Amino acid sequence: MTEFEYKLELAKRAVTKGKLSRRDFTKFALAGGLTLTSANTLFIKAARAEAKQGGHFRAGLGHGNTTDTFDPATYAHGLNFGWGRSLVGAPLTRTDQKNNVVPYLAESFEPSDGAKKWVFKIRKGVTFHNGKTVTSDDVVGTINYHNGPDSKSAGKAYLGGVVSVKADGPDTVVFELKGADADFPYAFAQYQFPILSITDGKPDLTGLGAGPYVLDGFEPGVRAHFKRNPNAFAPGNFDEVTQLTILDAAARTNAYLAGEVDYIDKVDLKTIDMLKSAPDTAIYDVSGMQHYTAPMLTDTAPFDNPELRKALKWAINRQELVDKVLFGYGKPGNDSPLAPSLKFATSPDPVHTYDPEKAKSILAKAGLSGLKLDISAADAAFAGSVDAALLMAEHAKAAGIEINVVREPNDGYWDNVWIKKPWCHCYWGGRPTADTMLSVSLSEGAAWNDTHWKNARFNEILPIARGETDDAKRAALYAEAQQLVHDDGGQMVLMFANYVGAMSTKLGHGDFNSDNDFDGGYMYDRWWFV
């Protein structure tokens, strides 16, 4: 280490501690022969290296409804992700930036009996916001609330394999599963599962939890305000957090530009250049797991013909969809619902690119001609769905397929169109594991199997892979499953869409989670003000 390098290191440390200004640091670095740009980069890196406590974080979010409550059974949108994962709620586990499951309120979790039995140890001495200690009874009560016979919870879908859940002493909980599940702890990292305080067998649904922030004021559909919980086992960095519901994308952008909020989600991609040129602004751009699909009902004519499905997969120009609908903020899909960042995700061959000639020849071989198909689209499925459907119709024309775009109302789309019309648009927020993603949307009998796809081999592979603890064997099984979906399935995966937002450069952060927007829902306790 030269003398300059040594001094630079000291200067960087001083910056981290806030003892050296940008001006002084830059002066020193320039004198040592560094360029202005690299001096600046070094300064920013050093200044952000350590999380600092303090400040009032205001997030402007395109989510929220007057019917919102702190009942985790109804958690479904972007405000709730934070509530369950990093504001008021403390779940048993969390996902880290590399999408591994790590203990959070649980101290540890251990499988036994070939992953059919799971033992969770609860952190000792953790208290709810009202001072009550978190015990195994609270955990058991929370799980039963979601999994009981009268449950209204969307989280029930993750607990289908649970046979019994029992407390074993004040800080141990034992789960018995129907079949082996190597990914079981991932379920509890979902935003529906913050541990609730149980009294007399009933959960407290008022926003009371053991999380890093305490609820301090809530007006449904308007704003939610939180204060730092100094007694949390892992308190957040901000003194205060406010979530503001700003549903209109232009209003969100304006609120950000006027400095009324520090971060906005779901940026309108048409006007993103305006945000890029705004002072002290960084674009939050994370390639996540959410994907937009065009599911075909594989038991309904004409989509029951696998050759037709195959031909259609070649007849769509997905790159153009990414360029025009997502303005380049995404990746073309290859008919596997697993995002590339997910463990065990593969890209099955042949990659489905735009090849109308190939589509034509497949159709000719199968003896299909003069095809006229209806596709149902609405912006409720995903933003730009109708435009995407019109582009698809244009693409398919070259392959001799006529697509008629049926514009459906946004209201009630999920009741009246999805899984009811033979071909429509849909989006998936993504799931943390290969198993949950594949079983929730493609396995036989799943409530959300939106293609009615029943593939014997696929349904045989899933439970085997779920219980397999050897990663190499699992990878092979999941590769085969993805190949089956890719070749035969009815779920046309059009594209993976990035999460795009805008944030002030005053916010410090580490790497981002990709399993949800808002840094996976963890931004409230992970980020800080520089």
Next chain:
Amino acid sequence: MHPVIRTVLQRLGLGLLTLFAVSVIIFSSLELLPGGFAEAILGQGATPETVAAFNKSLGLDRPPVTRYVEWLGGAVQGDFGKSFAGAGGWREENVRFVSDIIGPRFYNTFFLAALTALIAVPIAIALGLFAALYRNGWFDRIINSVTLTTIASPEFFVAYVLVLIAVGNKNGFAAVLPDGWGPMVKPFVSWIPDLPPLATVSKGTPFWEHVWKAILPAITLTLVIVAHMMRMTRASIISLLANPYIEMAKLKGLSPRQVIVRHALPNAWAPIATVIAFNLAYLVVGVVVVEVVFTYPGIGQLMVDSVGSRDMPVAQACALIFAATYILLNLVADIIAIVTNPRLLHPK
């Protein structure tokens, strides 16, 4: 019976009938909408099982007529019931009463309507009087074309233009306008203070802060409603100017200003009051677009929200409030028409 009292009683009686009809229409149309509260809340995540559990705990598995009668029974006693949100929760503290949800929103809406009316009504009447006074002159023409332009532009457009000015002022227009435009626009608007484009207010917001935050929505609405009231004032005064008593006043040697303010205006109140009442009703029930653009938590957004999520108790209460607003404001307009017209006030 005195005609004013008779009108009031008659109208109130008819109003009750109207409210009843509105409640039946709202209830049945919400009933006819596809999907229910459970599907709307759970969205893509709704499974038949969870939906059934929801409907059971909300009592939605019972026939609609039973539910309507039950609701009506509560409503006539002033009890609008509980919102579906949080109802069926496991504890009492999760229950949300419709009145608690609507109360603050209602206050916000009235606040904005009152603020707008305070700005818009005097401006509209003054401009109308001046336009009548200097009719067909340059003042009349300019005022007419300006107000007609603002009323002809959709309200969200007016709102966005104002937001652009407010936000641009703060950021030096560099971030919000195309390259090179900023410096051109800046000199014209730099005298405007930094108005807040985000009008999110809450229960604890102090009065003057509330006024400050609601100022942009109020200006937007003023621009939208002024033309209508102004033109009605102008038209009703001009139509009176051909009357013999106006000619008499002129012959007496009164100035044109005195003729209009003393002799024409008192006889023009009835049509003006009707138009003002109409516009005030619009300010209460029809400003959802402006609420959305400025994120102002008013009752319009609440109604749209609750219809979207099929929260029927809230939607019904909102609809009743809207209907009642129209009925009451029209009643007030009619009373003004009677009181300012001696022929109606003292019938033979």
